[in-house]
Amino acid sequence: MSWTQVYNPLGHMLGSFIAALIPLLFFFWALAIRKMKGHVAGLLTVLIAVVEAILVYGMPISYSLEATFLGVADGLWHIGWIIVAAVFLYNMTVKAGQFEILRNSIAMLSEDRRLQVLLIAFSFGAFIEGAAGFGAPVAICAAILAGLGFNKFYAAGLSLVANTAPVAFGAIGAPIAGLAAVTGLEPDTLAAMVGRQLPVLSLIVPFWLVFIMCGWKRTKEVLPAILVCGLSFAVAQFFASNFLGYQLPDILSSIMSLVCLALFLKVWKPKSVFRFKEEEAAASANGALETSAGGPNRKYTFGQIAKAWSPFLVLIVTVTLWGGSEWVKARLGHATFQIPVPGLNHHIFKTSPIVNEPTEYPAIFKFDILGAAGTSIFVAALISKFILRISWKEWGRIFVTTLKELRAPLVMIGAVIGLAYIENYSGMSATLGLGFANTGALFPFFAPILGWIGVFLTGSDTSSNALFGNLQKITGQQIGVDPVLLAAANSSGGVMGKMISPQSIAVGTAATGLIGNEGKLFAFTFKHSLFLLFIVCLITVLEAYVFNGLIP
Template sequence: MYRPELDPVADSVAWSAAVAGLPILTLFVLLGLFRVRAWVAAWGSLTVALLVAGLAYAMPADQAVLVAGQGAAFAVFPLAWTFVTAIWIYRMTVVTGSFDVLGRSFTRVSADRRVQALVIAFCFGSLLEGLAGQGTPVAITTVMLLALGFRPMSAAVVALAANTVPAAFGPLGLPITTLARVTDLPAGELGAIAGRQVPVVAVFVPLLLVWLVDRRHGLRQTWHIAVVCGLTFGLAQYLTSNYLAMALADIVAALVSAVAVAVVARRWPPRYRPAGTTTGTSPTRGPVSGPPTPRAPARGRSAAGTSGAATAVLATPALPDGRDSRADVWRAYAPYATIVAIFGLSQVPAVAELLNRVTVTFHWPGLALVTTSGAPSTVPLFRLNWLSSTGTLLVLAGLVTMALLRVRPGTAVRAYRDTLVELRWAILTVCGLLALAFVMNASGQTTTLGTWMAGAGGFFAVLSPVLGWLGVALTGSDTSSNSLFGALQARAAERAGLDPVLMAAANASGGVVGKMISLQNLTIAAGAVGLHGREGDLFRRTFGWSLVLIAAMALLVGLQATPVLSWMVR
């Protein structure tokens, strides 16, 4: 029976934390500095974590290897099962031509790519996060942006940046309910406090997206739409999480914000630069916006292993008659409407209970672990939710899509096979990353890091969101981060004389801005648009913004713990 220690190095939490942080440091250095492939960074960091577990924490080698295997298994099911299936559905829409129709349809809302980025990456992505999560929003919105003419790198960066603020409440409040379970704090109060933190950041994320798409020109010409997008999303998220139902916060906010953007974009469209201004797409700095005249894209296969992504400024041009038939437009939207409908139906209590009847929870063979306090560890428990898994529900959506788009079974099977082959390195990366997270958690490395940060006393109010940010950057999930650090946040708050609910909620709120640098999300985004091996480039383009946002969140939470902004959390 392995029981981790908090201070195995020189009986010092500080020295132990320095050693425990080596795997994370290795991950960031390999990915951001040496620009190695993502799977090399993940498995290299796992090797360091195993060495630290064995040499510093005296974890038996068999236990370390077993828990790493459990993490890799979790990466396959449900994570890889989810994002591979999501991209498979996209492939079928490409084969049938429905994706081109979808692109033309979005240009009727607005021919401006900056507005399209807000509607697709931020609003629709938030809806998917609120319903499904687990990489689905990044996988789907990235390829949707690609179909509208975004270059692969820009599409991936925009999708990653957009997949931040909905993470605290999606899917369907799971991160908050998980946080409540590990802290024994009321879920309603935790959701309400998170709903007074995350919406503040939500106001600024659309402005960031506009900047990423078109830099200063985007801000100058589209700021009013971005402000409306952020304000309506943040307000709806706040009101829903505090006064309606926390689980619906992202869904309501996404729908309200999408409607607001569509109305404002129609009534007060962006102002463009004078005719003759250079228009194009910078391969390093992303797309540059220009007059809303559609330009023919470079034809060829795009995204998820279909080489030669389109590089047009705007979406695919309309058919010769200028419009698609209503039936074609309906079929183009049908796969995504099916996804929303299936996931919404799966949350009906009676249906959820039926789906969960075949769920199997078992103890991972050979693992014998307890926590630092001696209580039985929950790490060895493995849950196989065959029917209620996000990936399984997406398979059902894919089968419906096959029927709606009239895709032959042989074509669908070949599309899934090609998707698996194309994403093999992404799957290997996620396996290494989750194995790393499980080893650090089971050996006590993550607990040591959290305990060291908790020793900051009153300053812990500023560090609390950073701990959540670190947890999501490592695991790729706000739910997992809350599982890792939620209880620690509450205990540290009590020792420091801070509000446990505020600090626990800060873990979820700080975690949202770690999504854009999570190697799991980076890998999914890169795989979706055929940028295998370019995860390091994505990391460098998102890391600075992630630091800016976590600094802002840390300042906000720190002030909420003082009389300056305490009125926000009363």
């Protein structure tokens, strides 16, 4: 038995568009207004989506359930595994007593929270995004910031906001490669177009991170460092995306930003050191201002500092090999199993302007045991066991404890990826895309919003590009706007959805021990996501109708 998707189930496009929005609107309400726990909101939302797929879209019950459970499995493996491995690695360094040394080594560069967030959340996070992507930078950076003594809420929130500018080129250019695959456009051309949009955001985000943390008055004090951080990143991002190809922008720009900022801090310091109010209150109660390491500054040898950083240095090596070495990918791929879902695989057909002809919708679970991004982090944890001299018994105990800590976030991740899959397989996502495409000449403004919704739904810029990339191209051809611009806008707008994606929210709360506060964190990031998205929408409109000479 087969089933063909219907994109206008109510016979009126506006009504169908509103119906397709219902699960998303409920999820926004549940998290941002009702402040439900993330896993509860996720489970209720996926239930609503399944019921709508069956009753409104006419999707067979068996197909709807199989699609949802395929999403749950995919989310737990490809996203949940990253979180487990990343938090496990962090917990190892804490239990081994190495994190205090790591904190102190960062404090030697700067004890100022404003500068630490630039170094860790923005620059270092961009490197992890470029090498691994898929939740790893938020998990690692949020855990490090919390360990440094950051307010846990800000550690999670700032890491989410910081993980924007590099996302379109994340995982060694996977979003651009995916966009090129579904549109038939040249990947280097798409990269160049994205590289003429996102550098503006790369200049804004470092400033915005510090501003939302401490306000304008304290932000002015570190403007020189913000400019060095953002400008070095933006210039390298533009240069790499336009002249070196789509694989290297994140790696090059993050290293450039880290090095430039670290060297600048050797010759420049802010007039005063910023800490959170609760830190200052605690220090005042103790009669002295504490350092960022939580106590008096201590001098450590180079060997001690290298050992403390070794788990994360090993992490850099493993995620880079997993993401950037074709030789390694080929060999790890031998342990990849493509598992078709019986009764669903190739039983659903897509027919709309999104595709040129009726197309079978595959339903295959990719079980890449060795090639998954989470496995690269777990390998780093395995190697670090020997460096940190942790016994097998203690190593296993830390892993089990980590799994127990992450039960609720894993439930949420499974639920929201299940939501993404039922949205895609039922045709609800396509209804949303076609609804925006009907805006005509206004579409360039809405093109980034479509990418933003795609990332909110899937948690991945790569998946959003696969979902809506060809629709952007076709709509551009219909309204007379260069398809390269609109396809690139899907990716550029999508990165602003990363900080509000339920998967990312779950990663942030899990890494900082804020499980149950997903709604509060969502409300915090949502307004920043809208602000930055609006900027991308304006850039796209200007490039479509005023500065179209910027389109390669």
